[in-house]
Amino acid sequence: MNKIVIAIDGYSACGKSTTAKALAKTLSYAYLDSGAMYRAVTLYFCRNHIKLTNPKAIQKALENINIHFGVNSKTNLSETYLNGLNVEKEIRKMYISEKVSEISALVDVRRELVAQQRKLGKKKAVVMDGRDIGTVVFPDAELKIFMRADMRVRVARRQKELLDREQLVETETIRNNLEKRDRIDSTREESPLRQAEDAIVLDTTYLTFEEQLDKLIDLSIQKIWL
Ligand code: DC
Numbered sequence: 001m002n003k004i005v006i007a008i009d010g011y012s013a014c015g016k017s018t019t020a021k022a023l024a025k026t027l028s029y030a031y032l033d034s035g036a037m038y039r040a041v042t043l044y045f046c047r048n049h050i051k052l053t054n055p056k057a058i059q060k061a062l063e064n065i066n067i068h069f070g071v072n073s074k075t076n077l078s079e080t081y082l083n084g085l086n087v088e089k090e091i092r093k094m095y096i097s098e099k100v101s102e103i104s105a106l107v108d109v110r111r112e113l114v115a116q117q118r119k120l121g122k123k124k125a126v127v128m129d130g131r132d133i134g135t136v137v138f139p140d141a142e143l144k145i146f147m148r149a150d151m152r153v154r155v156a157r158r159q160k161e162l163l164d165r166e167q168l169v170e171t172e173t174i175r176n177n178l179e180k181r182d183r184i185d186s187t188r189e190e191s192p193l194r195q196a197e198d199a200i201v202l203d204t205t206y207l208t209f210e211e212q213l214d215k216l217i218d219l220s221i222q223k224i225w226l
Contacts, residue, residue, distance in 0.1 A: 001224055002142070002225075004143060005124055005126055006020075007129075007141040007143070007145070009130060009135070009195070011149070012035075013149075013178060014204055016147050023213060023216045026217055032126055037080075038103065041104075042099050043096055044064075058108050062109065067082055069081065070086070092161075092162075092165060093167065094169055098177060101185055105185075110190045110191055114137055117133075121137070134199050135194060144196050150205045154178055159174055202215060
């Protein structure tokens with residue numbers, strides 16, 4: 001049985017992280033949410049008023065940032081820690097979603113986080129989701145998935161996710177945020193969001209969560225038993 005790297009890339013709110021988490025659990029693989037790392041850096045930058053035009057301040061901030069993941073013993077889910085503090089709830093708030101694409105476009109931020117992600121995935125047996133996992137972080141990943149879904153479905157999914165976290169956000173605000181992030185994420189110079197040539201496209205518009213997961217399990221098993 002092979003230990004493989006599974007890279008799941010795609011636009012925001014297409015179901016990447018929920019499916020990636022469940023896939024990792026099914027395969028007894030580690031799950032790594034690379035978006036959470038960019039969100040944690042964004043939180044640090046917001047809290048410390050780091051000026052994005054000051055490369056020295058950015059460098060110093062990156063030296064002071066320590067991100068790790070811990071498993072919540074009640075929910076059994078992985079949660080994000082920034083310098084020892086659990087920030088899982090905070091990094092999902094709208095003000096972070098508003099800023100994160102701008103900060104994740106910074107070359108220094110990407111270099112640092114890509115290096116950390118490569119370390120975390122070195123032992124394989126990992127499912128990692130993000131925007132550049134199959135193209136930049138793990139271009140040799142054995143299985144690459146590129147997820148997409150229609151905008152109206154993405155907006156509805158994100159709105160429900162926020163409501164589950166007790167945040168009521170208008171449809172229009174969510175749509176604007178997703179469109180803006182799609183634009184910044186796919187046009188930035190450093191490792192933009194794009195489909196790897198050898199990625200399998202999974203359109204989740206008309207799929208239920210169970211159908212999405214089943215497809216990914218089938219594809220993974222084919223690679224693991226190869
Ligand atoms: O997956 P997410 O929506 O939590 O990601 C938040 C932002 O982080 C996303 O808009 C772009 C950035 N990101 C990135 O640039 N590269 C990654 N590998 C993951 C996320």
